[in-house]
Amino acid sequence: MKQLLLVFIGGGFGSVLRHLLGKYLNSYETGIPYGTLVANIIGSLLIGLILGFAAKNNALSQNHTLLLATGFCGGFTTFSAFAYENHVFLKAGDFMSFAIYTIASFVLGFLAVFLGMFLVK
16 A cells, blocks of 8 residues: 555656646647657656666665656656647648657657666666
């Protein structure tokens, strides 16, 4: 039960922070979801740092990992918003924004995880 509570608390904080990023960074004039992109890239970097640090130093307990990686990063990053925003691009026929956003999200997300793991080595 304690582990579920840790995931719940971390996820709540992550979700609120993601909401705030979207509120202030998403461009409603151009339709470009900068907030979601930033949340997913920062979240990828954080999970790389957290799990890399946990693996290297064995300094984080399972509870810390659940709170930070599963909870916070899970709540902070969002595949569902990413998928919906791409749906909006495709529905509008904006194939260029769809391609750029999708490729940037995947490439930058993977690079951020690798960077996080590298930085803690």
